[in-house]
Amino acid sequence: QTVVTQEPSFSVSPGGTVTLTCGLSSGAVSTNYFPSWYQQPPGQAPRTLIYSTNTRSSGVPDRFSGSILGNKAALTITGAQADDESDYYCVLYLGSGISVFGGGTKLTVL
Amino acid sequence: EVQVVESGGGLTQPGGSLRLSCAASGFTVSRNYLSWVRQVPGRGLEWVSVIYADGNSYYADSVKGRFTLSRDNSKNTVYLQMNSLRADDTAVYYCARDRSGSNYFDPWGQGTLVTVAS
Numbered sequence: 001q002t003v004v005t006q007e008p009s010f011s012v013s014p015g016g017t018v019t020l021t022c023g024l025s026s027g028a029v030s031t032n033y034f035p036s037w038y039q040q041p042p043g044q045a046p047r048t049l050i051y052s053t054n055t056r057s058s059g060v061p062d063r064f065s066g067s068i069l070g071n072k073a074a075l076t077i078t079g080a081q082a083d084d085e086s087d088y089y090c091v092l093y094l095g096s097g098i099s100v101f102g103g104g105t106k107l108t109v110l
Numbered sequence: 111e112v113q114v115v116e117s118g119g120g121l122t123q124p125g126g127s128l129r130l131s132c133a134a135s136g137f138t139v140s141r142n143y144l145s146w147v148r149q150v151p152g153r154g155l156e157w158v159s160v161i162y163a164d165g166n167s168y169y170a171d172s173v174k175g176r177f178t179l180s181r182d183n184s185k186n187t188v189y190l191q192m193n194s195l196r197a198d199d200t201a202v203y204y205c206a207r208d209r210s211g212s213n214y215f216d217p218w219g220q221g222t223l224v225t226v227a228s
Contacts, residue, residue: 001171034212038155045204045221046147046155051214089155093212097160097168101147104154 002026004092006102012080012109020105021072022090028071033092035073037066040087040104049088050075077107085109112136112217114144114205119222122195130190130222132205140183143208145215146190148201148224156201160208161188173199195226 003025012018022035029035031053038046048057050066053073065076073092077084090102118130132144146158159179161167167179178191192199202223206215 034210034214036213036215038215040155045218046215047218048214048216051210051216052212057214057216087154091155091157091213091215097162097166098170099145099157099160099213101155101157 002094002100004090004100004102006088006090006105008103009106009108012077012084012107014080014082014109016080017076017078018080018107019069020075020077020088020090020107021069022074022092022102023072024092029068029073029092031068033073033094035066035068036091037064037073037075038089038091039084040089041083042086046089080109082109112207114207114217114219116203116205116219116222119203119224121225121227123228124196124226126195126226127191127193128195128224130192130203130205130224132188132190132219134186134188134207137207138183139181139186139188143211144179144181144188145206145208146179147204147206147215147218148199149204149221150198150201158203159190160211162211192224195224197226200224200226 005023037050040046054066145160161179202221
């Protein structure tokens, strides 16, 4: 069974930069997995940040960027703000209609 | 405005059934991909299923054989029929348009809570 891995938690200082990653239990993440990233503030539905590795969804500030770093997908937030404090999820497309979410990263801004 | 609205959640006993609805507006479900994603309260997101524009549907292993997607084009609505429900199916179920067929979920609905308990 394919497991998508994310850091359980991360902290960043206001104004700082943080990179969250999204890996596979076996193998490397590539653009062929169409990694996407979602932000979910407490008590709210998820919001799309990045799709197809590095394309920002409409209205998402350019402080958020996606990439492949080594063998993982990555979400980088620059100039972190207080309202960036959320849960962040990546999802990978495994093919044949199947997708798998990572366990999520709880980002604290302090 | 492009949006999806879920309904149909509620309380049911183990082994029971529920049908969730995802009503779309601002786009045509028969020409799009619609996915369901669930979230156990306090836990992470889990992809559940997707129905393609061509009518084919795909499911996570955890629900395969128990959940079935269907579509009513006249109502622009997708349905998730959930049978043989178990306690671990308890979750908020979100519907989302998949704009690319590969994880570009947008927009998301507000979710509907399914509770499976005796």
